[in-house]
Amino acid sequence: MQLPEQPKAGAGRESGPWLLFLSSVEVRFGTVLSNPSRIFHMDVPDPILKSGSLIVRRVEQSDIRLLTRWLSTNEVLAFYGGRDKPYDAGRISEEFFQRDGIIRCIVEWEGVPIGYIQFYRCEPKENLDYGFATTESVWGMDQFIGETGYWNKGIGSRLVREMAEYLLSRGAAHVVTDPETWNTRAIRAYQKAGFLKVKLLPRHEWHEGEMRDSWLMEYKRT
Numbered sequence: 333m334q335l336p337e338q339p340k341a342g343a344g345r346e347s348g349p350w351l352l353f354l355s356s357v358e359v360r361f362g363t364v365l366s367n368p369s370r371i372f373h374m375d376v377p378d379p380i381l382k383s384g385s386l387i388v389r390r391v392e393q394s395d396i397r398l399l400t401r402w403l404s405t406n407e408v409l410a411f412y413g414g415r416d417k418p419y420d421a422g423r424i425s426e427e428f429f430q431r432d433g434i435i436r437c438i439v440e441w442e443g444v445p446i447g448y449i450q451f452y453r454c455e456p457k458e459n460l461d462y463g464f465a466t467t468e469s470v471w472g473m474d475q476f477i478g479e480t481g482y483w484n485k486g487i488g489s490r491l492v493r494e495m496a497e498y499l500l501s502r503g504a505a506h507v508v509t510d511p512e513t514w515n516t517r518a519i520r521a522y523q524k525a526g527f528l529k530v531k532l533l534p535r536h537e538w539h540e541g542e543m544r545d546s547w548l549m550e551y552k553r554t
């Protein structure tokens with residue numbers, strides 16, 4: 333589920349805080365989804381999460397420069413999006429401010445913007461691919477730390493754990509993420525946070541010229 337861009341389309345029954353129905357063309361790192369409809373989302377405050385040194389807040393226009401820098405850096409692109417697809421400011425402006433049901437956020441650590449996280453309700457077809465019932469409220473997350481000096485300090489695992497708890501507290505039945513199988517650092521970080529590998533997703537994601545396998549990982553409270 334990479335990509336800052338529109339993965340999931342939604343349909344089905346909604347309850348609780350999940351609302352609103354939108355349409356958009358679905359394009360995600362090589363994946364073009366045929367059903368463009370999408371359930372848009374939940375009533376989220378901003379900042380969405382504030383926990384000690386960690387803040388997750390909605391992306392703003394003033395973040396375009398930062399996102400462009402992160403997503404044009406090979407070190408980051410090697411793990412998120414691909415070095416063959418660097419972003420420029422135009423593409424960031426086009427893709428990061430759509431009303432498509434994806435909640436796009438900047439991650440701040442001790443007041444410094446260091447990364448990005450997006451979350452969204454999975455579409456019914458995706459629920460099925462993942463082994464859930466179509467009507468279940470399954471939420472996906474994609475994330476990266478753009479400031480590479482902040483890698484391997486425990487921030488990523490804390491981020492995904494806190495976001496997963498947040499989504500569960502807002503009514504999600506399942507919270508998932510889907511790192512490519514070779515991304516062992518991401519997998520380790522998610523496991524530390526409480527995510528378990530639940531399903532191998534063969535040829536799941538386009539990355540640097542080929543379809544790559546991913547692990548579906550689900551957050552499980554201990």
Ligand SMILES: CC(C)(COP(=O)(O)OP(=O)(O)OC[C@H]1O[C@@H](n2cnc3c(N)ncnc32)[C@H](O)[C@@H]1OP(=O)(O)O)[C@@H](O)C(=O)NCCC(=O)NCCS
Binds near residue numbers: 408477486520
């Ligand atoms: C993935 C990412 C969000 C994880 O955040 P993080 O803050 O770096 O992760 P953490 O520090 O919480 O945990 C990393 C763990 O992986 C370990 N690790 C580092 N490199 C590793 C490697 N090549 N293979 C396996 N484990 C590795 C670290 O030692 C640490 O484990 P430990 O605490 O047991 O020692 C961050 O590294 C990142 O943004 N990477 C680039 C983009 C990316 O991969 N995004 C995810 C796409 S699914």
